[in-house]
Amino acid sequence: xxxxxxxxxxxxxxxxxxxxxxxxxxxxxxxxxxxxxxxxxxxxxxxxxxxxxxxxxxxxxxxxxxxxxxxxxxxxxxxxxxxxxxxxxxxxxxxxxxxxxxxxxxxxxxxxxxxxxxxxxxxxxxxxxxxxxxxxxxxxxxxxxxxxxxxxxxxxxxxxxxxxxxxxxxxxxxxxxxxxxxxxxxxxxxxxxxxxxxxxxxxxxxxxxxxxxxxxxxxxxxxxxxxxxxxxxxxxxxxxxxxxxxxxxxxxxxxxxxxxxxxxxxxxxxxxxxxxxxxxxxxxxxxxxxxxxxxxxxxxxxxxxxxxxxxxxxxxxxxxxxxxxxxxxxxxxxxxxxxxxxxxxxxxxxxxxxxxxxxxxxxxxxxxxxxxxxxxxxxxxxxxxxxxxxxxxxxxxxxxxxxxxxxxxxxxxxxxxxxxxxxxxxxxxxxxxxxxxxxxxxxxxxxxxxxxxxxxxxxxxxxxxxxxxxxxxxxxxxxxxxx
Ligand SMILES: Cc1ncc(COP(=O)(O)O)c(C=O)c1O
Numbered sequence: 001x002x003x004x005x006x007x008x009x010x011x012x013x014x015x016x017x018x019x020x021x022x023x024x025x026x027x028x029x030x031x032x033x034x035x036x037x038x039x040x041x042x043x044x045x046x047x048x049x050x051x052x053x054x055x056x057x058x059x060x061x062x063x064x065x066x067x068x069x070x071x072x073x074x075x076x077x078x079x080x081x082x083x084x085x086x087x088x089x090x091x092x093x094x095x096x097x098x099x100x101x102x103x104x105x106x107x108x109x110x111x112x113x114x115x116x117x118x119x120x121x122x123x124x125x126x127x128x129x130x131x132x133x134x135x136x137x138x139x140x141x142x143x144x145x146x147x148x149x150x151x152x153x154x155x156x157x158x159x160x161x162x163x164x165x166x167x168x169x170x171x172x173x174x175x176x177x178x179x180x181x182x183x184x185x186x187x188x189x190x191x192x193x194x195x196x197x198x199x200x201x202x203x204x205x206x207x208x209x210x211x212x213x214x215x216x217x218x219x220x221x222x223x224x225x226x227x228x229x230x231x232x233x234x235x236x237x238x239x240x241x242x243x244x245x246x247x248x249x250x251x252x253x254x255x256x257x258x259x260x261x262x263x264x265x266x267x268x269x270x271x272x273x274x275x276x277x278x279x280x281x282x283x284x285x286x287x288x289x290x291x292x293x294x295x296x297x298x299x300x301x302x303x304x305x306x307x308x309x310x311x312x313x314x315x316x317x318x319x320x321x322x323x324x325x326x327x328x329x330x331x332x333x334x335x336x337x338x339x340x341x342x343x344x345x346x347x348x349x350x351x352x353x354x355x356x357x358x359x360x361x362x363x364x365x366x367x368x369x370x371x372x373x374x375x376x377x378x379x380x381x382x383x384x385x386x387x388x389x390x391x392x393x394x395x396x397x398x399x400x401x402x403x404x405x406x407x408x409x410x411x412x413x414x415x416x417x418x419x420x421x422x423x424x425x426x427x428x429x430x431x432x433x434x435x436x437x438x439x440x441x442x443x444x445x446x447x448x449x450x451x452x453x454x455x456x457x458x459x460x461x462x463x464x465x466x467x468x469x470x471x472x473x474x475x476x477x478x479x480x481x482x483x
Pocket of ligand 1: 055128154207211241275277287288
């Protein structure tokens with residue numbers, strides 16, 4: 001009945017509306033639902049789910065709020081700013097305010113430590129990096145074409161790059177044995193596999209710094225990526241949305257810094273995606289951009305950007321904020337300091353209970369190694385552990401499988417979207433859970449050490465007792481020992 005109803009409803013809609021390639025049927029999004037249904041609150045719902053699956057940067061919201069208070073003219077819905085209201089409320093063209101693009105270009109230069117320059121005329125606006133990634137996929141690839149993408153990768157790339165464009169993603173398998181580095185070997189392997197499957201590869205997409213790893217790509221890896229895509233004559237898209245979240249050495253290296261000195265690189269192949277969602281902690285403002293070195297992509301992207309412009313009111317406010325050099329310099333420095341301190345406390349506390357994380361220096365999360373807590377080293381084992389963590393420990397962390405991590409047991413845990421008290425509550429729950437898990441692992445071990453001799457005894461008695469009695473004894477033994 002329900003199936004038939006579903007099928008009837010689906011036939012009313014387009015294939016796009018009813019297909020599943022948005023990738024939202026994953027524990028990554030299920031975890032958010034679990035949180036939405038029962039959100040933690042220290043007073044009204046202290047047993048609720050703590051959200052550790054959202055890469056949000058709330059650590060410097062106070063600095064932004066202070067700036068907004070000090071600059072009431074920048075918000076046009078204020079007494080001080082209302083004289084600009086009419087102009088801003090009317091249509092603007094899709095190039096974006098020139099002052100906004102200048103301010104973004106200047107800010108991006110700052111984020112690269114002044115080592116790369118950005119031309120404001122190459123900036124194309126979009127609704128966050130989500131819109132920017134889709135826009136670049138639409139510009140570079142046809143339905144059925146593919147991008148290579150190193151694993152583990154941000155789960156919503158499946159939605160952003162694939163769903164409406166019809167583009168495919170081919171994983172470049174990276175492994176924990178070398179800290180998930182992107183090697184030339186892995187790139188070639190993925191490329192060859194796509195060729196064998198008759199899939200046309202149009203480019204490579206990377207997130208640098210990485211979500212979920214929180215690591216940055218070194219100069220050598222970036223240079224090798226640039227030579228790989230040039231040899232194959234395919235595109236390189238670098239999502240640098242976490243550029244200013246790098247909180248300790250080594251420094252972030254933008255792809256723009258690499259290609260500016262590389263005379264062999266065909267710049268038409270290089271594109272950067274950026275947004276203010278993570279670095280400034282403003283995901284609600286939906287300020288994203290594509291920065292392309294390819295003139296045709298810039299002009300086509302502009303036309304497409306009509307579907308996802310940044311509101312002029314937001315452009316106006318952001319222009320004023322990013323043009324305030326003193327504020328920006330102080331913000332970037334302070335944000336790095338607060339992220340470093342949060343990351344340090346968090347990872348040290350995890351280490352106290354024997355949980356290690358991949359060594360990282362960027363991002364709003366850790367890549368936590370829970371392999372020792374798996375009952376069995378498989379994706380099923382990982383999902384079972386995730387269910388326990390979400391349902392019993394009441395923490396929404398995201399399992400590696402949702403990031404397409406081939407090795408089970410890795411989890412992403414976000415640490416910058418909560419206040420200190422909530423983090424301490426989360427850490428307390430983790431401590432309790434790990435100590436309980438250790439105890440039950442110990443008792444499982446001792447139960448199974450008892451089980452063997454008992455099984456042997458039943459088997460030795462085998463010839464003396466009827467088969468059904470032996471099966472009954474085995475079943476009772478399994479029930480008593482939960483095995
Ligand atoms: C790597 C990466 N790209 C893009 C996005 C989407 O960002 P935005 O909120 O600007 O759309 C995210 C958000 O988590 C991300 O981690």
